[in-house]
Amino acid sequence: MEITINDAAKKISQNKNIAIAPHVNPDGDGLGSTLGLYHALVKSGHNVKIFVDDDIPNAFRFLPGWENFIRPEEQVDGIDLLIVLDAEPERIGRVTEVIKAPILNLDHHRSNTKTANFLYLAPERAATGEIIYLLLDNMQIELDTNIAICLYTAIATDCGFFKYSNTSSFTMQTAAKMLDYGVEPNRISEALEQKKFTDVKILPAVIDTLTLYNDGKIAIISVTKDIKENCDSTADFVEYARIIEGVDVAIVVKYSDDKVTRISMRSKYTDVASIAEKLGGGGHIRAAGCTINDDLVNARKCILAVVEAEMAAK
Ligand code: 5GP
Ligand code: MN
Ligand code: MN
Structure with missing residues (x-):
């Protein structure tokens, strides 16, 4: 059932024992909005547990409270409300198996x-972090530095540090407010930009896989098993495809295991969310992803064919 943000605020206020979970393959928005809401609810007297069915990437281990994330393993009793952030309940892995409680979804x-x-869905928002900001405002929970660091990270990462087309005046104004609570944007950027020596040294191998198709409108990078095993984070690789002049759709095809390949897409014009949805994934018009149950070579051929067909149809 779709509800208003006011109803969402009421639902939370009425429940004492709350669990919060972002999507698997967690990003800055998922982790930042979960931790921002966590700090705020703890402060207002709730019992709060946070779950994520994945590792926390090293880059996000500066976020206050990240060490409180629990991996869902055994049944968790006594939860009144499970809040799912930045994705639908199908994308939070085993959390829905270990927690049997009504789900409030903010996305x-x-x-x-x-x-x-219960679902509050706001596609006009650049990040779930913006929704959490509105929610806390509605609940009259005063922000503090910890909450602000988490929400700034959520918002800034999902709009590419105010570069992507989802950046609105509200996005910038909300981020600006976080500075009034003590956020130092340079420190957050520095923490996120940090790279391991190995992750820079691996770049020639990554760039070697970069190829253009469709008169230069499609760029694909492969993250092979070897590349993946020899670096810490693959999150930024899509940028090298995205920034090429003339490229509309930038794709990273990433080894997951011998029969599972992850796809990440960014675009300038083509609706990549629809393409991802056709393959069982999802996302936004300009940034989306999916999983293909095949090896890397076949998955690369498959996604190229689907994107080419989509572009030809337009
Ligand atoms: P990324 O390429 O950074 O992993 O994801 C881009 C966007 O698409 C993010 O908003 C992410 O949540 C969404 N996304 C990526 N993969 C999937 C997927 O398999 N399913 C769904 N529903 N969304 C995805
Ligand atoms: Mn996300
Ligand atoms: Mn998001």
Whole structure:
């Protein structure tokens, strides 16, 4: 059932024991909005547990409270409300198996499957972090430095540090407010930009896989098993494809295991959310992803064919 942000605020206020979870393959928005809400609810007297069915990437281990994330393993009793952030309940892995409670879903993905008991969906928001800001404002919970660091990170990472087309006046104004609570943007950028020596040294191998197709409108990079095993983070590789002049759709095809390949897409014109949805994934018009159950070579051929067909149809 779709509800208003006011109803979402009421639901949270009425429940004492709360669990919060972002999507698997967690990013700055998922982790930042979960931790921002966590700090705020703890402060207002709730019992709060945070879950993520994945590793926390090293880059985000500066976020206050990240060490409180629990990996869902055994049944968790006594939870009144499970809040799912930045994705639908199908994308939080085993959390829904270990916690049996009504689900409140706060999200900004147009592709949200709308399966939660209660859903506040705001596709016009650049990040779930913006939704959490509005929610806390509604609940009259005063921000503090920890909350502000988390929400700034959530917002800034999802709009590419105010570069992407989802950046609105509200996005910048909300981020600006976080500075009034003590956020130092340079320190957050520095923490996120840090790279391991190995991750820079691996770049020639990554760039070697970069190829243009469709008169230079499609760029694909492969992250092979070897590349993946020899670096810490692959998150930024898509940028090297995205920034090439004339490229509309930038794709990273990443080894997951011998029969599973992850796809990441960014675009200037083509709706990549629809392409991802056709393959069982989702996301935004300009940034989306999916999983293909095949090896890297076949998955690369498959995604190229699907994107080419989509572009030809337009
Ligand atoms: P990324 O390429 O950074 O992993 O993801 C880009 C956007 O697409 C993010 O908003 C992410 O949440 C969404 N996304 C990526 N993969 C999937 C997927 O498999 N399913 C769904 N529903 N969304 C995805
Ligand atoms: Mn996300
Ligand atoms: Mn997001």
